[in-house]
Amino acid sequence: MNTVIRSQLLRFSVGRGQQFRFSTAAANGNDLVIGTVDETLGIAMLTMNRPPANSLSLEMNEAICTSLKTMESNPKIQSVILSSSNPKIFSAGLDVSELVSPHPDRLPKFWNSLQQLYLDLYGSRLAVVAAIQGHAPAAGCFLAMACDYRIMSSGDIGGEGGGDMKKRFVPTIGLNETQLGIAAPPWMGQLLVRTIGFRQAELALAMGTLFPPDRALSIGLVDAIESEQHGAESTIIEGLSELLPSISKDQASNPLMQKAFKQATTFAKIPPHARVASKLVTRQSHIHDMIATRDEDTAHFCGFVTQEAVQKNLIAYVEAMKSKSKKK
Numbered sequence: 001m002n003t004v005i006r007s008q009l010l011r012f013s014v015g016r017g018q019q020f021r022f023s024t025a026a027a028n029g030n031d032l033v034i035g036t037v038d039e040t041l042g043i044a045m046l047t048m049n050r051p052p053a054n055s056l057s058l059e060m061n062e063a064i065c066t067s068l069k070t071m072e073s074n075p076k077i078q079s080v081i082l083s084s085s086n087p088k089i090f091s092a093g094l095d096v097s098e099l100v101s102p103h104p105d106r107l108p109k110f111w112n113s114l115q116q117l118y119l120d121l122y123g124s125r126l127a128v129v130a131a132i133q134g135h136a137p138a139a140g141c142f143l144a145m146a147c148d149y150r151i152m153s154s155g156d157i158g159g160e161g162g163g164d165m166k167k168r169f170v171p172t173i174g175l176n177e178t179q180l181g182i183a184a185p186p187w188m189g190q191l192l193v194r195t196i197g198f199r200q201a202e203l204a205l206a207m208g209t210l211f212p213p214d215r216a217l218s219i220g221l222v223d224a225i226e227s228e229q230h231g232a233e234s235t236i237i238e239g240l241s242e243l244l245p246s247i248s249k250d251q252a253s254n255p256l257m258q259k260a261f262k263q264a265t266t267f268a269k270i271p272p273h274a275r276v277a278s279k280l281v282t283r284q285s286h287i288h289d290m291i292a293t294r295d296e297d298t299a300h301f302c303g304f305v306t307q308e309a310v311q312k313n314l315i316a317y318v319e320a321m322k323s324k325s326k327k328k
C-alpha cells in the first residue's frame with residue numbers, strides 16, 4: 001500500500017518495498033526537484049525539474065537543499081545522483097530574473113540560499129555523482145563542481161535538422177560570467193581553481209570559457225564523458241529503472257545514466273566513515289572559510305548586482321536571451 005505524506009514543502013510517497021519517492025513542491029505546485037531513494041542499494045536520485053532551463057531561483061536552491069537533507073537523514077543512503085529532467089540542459093545557472101531589478105528584501109535571501117546550496121552540496125556526507133546530460137554554464141557548472149564525481153554527455157544525442165544536415169548537439173560547461181559582464185563570486189572561482197588547477201582556472205575565468213565535453217575531460221573539469229546513444233540492444237541495469245523518476249523512465253538504457261548509477265553504486269560500497277573523513281580532509285577548510293565570510297560575501301554581491309552599470313548589462317543580456325529564444 002502506498003502512503004502519501006504531505007507537508008507544505010515536501011511530498012513523500014512511500015512506495016513498494018524499500019523504495020521511497022519524494023517531490024519538493026514550488027509555490028505554484030510544480031515539483032522543482034524529484035527525489036527517489038533505494039535503501040537496499042544505498043543510492044538516491046535527485047532530479048532537477050524546473051523548466052525551461054533548471055535555472056536556480058531562491059525556491060529552487062531551497063528545494064535542492066531540502067531534498068538533499070532529507071536523503072542525508074536516511075542512514076541507509078550513501079550516494080546520490082544529481083540529474084536533470086531536461087536532456088539538453090543540466091542547469092542554466094542562476095535564474096537571471098533574480099538579478100534584474102531585484103527586490104531589496106529578496107536579493108540577500110536569494111544569495112543566502114545559493115551559499116547554503118554550496119555548503120550543503122559541497123559538504124554533504126553523501127557522495128554526489130553529477131550526471132551532466134546538457135549545458136552547465138556559470139552556476140550550473142558550480143553545481144557540478146560541488147559534487148564528488150562528474151560524468152558529462154559527449155553530446156552525440158539525436159541532433160537537429162534531420163538527414164545529412166544533422167546538427168550535432170554539443171553541451172558545454174564552465175564559469176562564463178565574465179562574458180556576461182559580471183564576475184564569478186570568489187568562492188565559485190576558487191572552486192574552479194581547486195577543480196582544474198590555478199593556471200587553467202585563471203585563464204578560464206578571465207575568458208569566461210565554456211568547455212565542450214572533450215576539453216572539459218582533458219582539463220579535469222569532468223571525470224568522465226559518455227555517449228547518450230541508447231544501444232540497439234539496450235542493456236538493462238538492475239535497480240536503475242526503479243530509481244529513475246517516472247518523467248525520466250526512458251533514461252534507463254542511457255549509457256550516461258548507467259555510468260552514473262555504477263559510480264554511485266561504487267561510492268555506496270566504500271566504508272562510509274572513511275569516505276566522509278577523507279572528504280573533510282580536502283573540503284572542510286573551504287567550508288569554514290565560506291561560513292566565516294558569508295555576510296561579507298552577501299553584502300558584496302548585493303552591492304555589486306544593484307550597481308547601475310551592472311543592471312544595464314544584465315537587462316541587455318536578458319533581452320538578448322529572450323529574443324534568441326523567440327527566434328527559434
Ligand SMILES: CCCCCCCCCC/C=C/CC(=O)SCCNC(=O)CCNC(=O)[C@H](O)C(C)(C)COP(=O)(O)OP(=O)(O)OC[C@H]1O[C@@H](n2cnc3c(N)ncnc32)[C@H](O)[C@@H]1OP(=O)(O)O
Binds near residue numbers: 092097138139186
Ligand atoms: C568583490 C565583489 C564580488 C561580487 C560578486 C558578484 C557576483 C555576481 C553574480 C555572479 C554569479 C553568476 C552566476 C550565474 O549563474 S549567472 C547566470 C548565467 N547563466 C547563463 O548565462 C545561461 C544563459 N542561458 C544559456 O546560455 C542557454 O539558455 C543555455 C543554457 C545554453 C541553453 O540554450 P538553449 O538554446 O537550449 O535554450 P534557450 O537559450 O532557448 O533557453 C530556453 C529558455 O530558458 C530560459 N533561460 C535560459 N537560461 C536562463 C537563466 N539563467 N535564467 C532564467 N531563464 C533562463 C530562456 O530565456 C528560455 O526561456 P523562454 O523559452 O521562456 O524564452
